[in-house]
Amino acid sequence: MMQHSLSIEARFRPEVVERILRVVRHRGFELCMLNMTPRREAESINIRLIVTSKRSVDLLSAQLRKLMDVACIEIQQLTSQQICANAKYQVKEKKHDSEKSGFHLVQR
Numbered sequence: 001m002m003q004h005s006l007s008i009e010a011r012f013r014p015e016v017v018e019r020i021l022r023v024v025r026h027r028g029f030e031l032c033m034l035n036m037t038p039r040r041e042a043e044s045i046n047i048r049l050i051v052t053s054k055r056s057v058d059l060l061s062a063q064l065r066k067l068m069d070v071a072c073i074e075i076q077q078l079t080s081q082q083i084c085a086n087a088k089y090q091v092k093e094k095k096h097d098s099e100k101s102g103f104h105l106v107q108r
Contacts (some may be wrong), residue, residue: 004057007045008047011069029053
């Protein structure tokens with residue numbers, strides 16, 4: 001199975017994350033990581049997903065681009081070194097986030 005990193009810029013709406021996650025699930029991708037941060041200069045958010053699947057990531061990106069609130073999608077296929085680095089980053093980020101209020105990172 002291949003892991004891919006998706007960086008998504010979307011309009012900040014209450015339902016946008018739910019719509020993105022529904023498309024990920026319906027297209028047969030497994031969510032490994034989710035990180036969402038608001039952009040201060042505009043009413044938009046940056047969402048970073050790491051997904052895994054045997055399917056082509058182009059199938060997922062084509063469906064995500066159809067969502068009205070999605071402005072931009074960047075895709076990167078992860079190598080085994082990047083997967084290990086992301087796992088270490090997630091552990092450090094999780095420790096850092098536990099000191100803040102709210103949730104910023106979801107790890108499976």
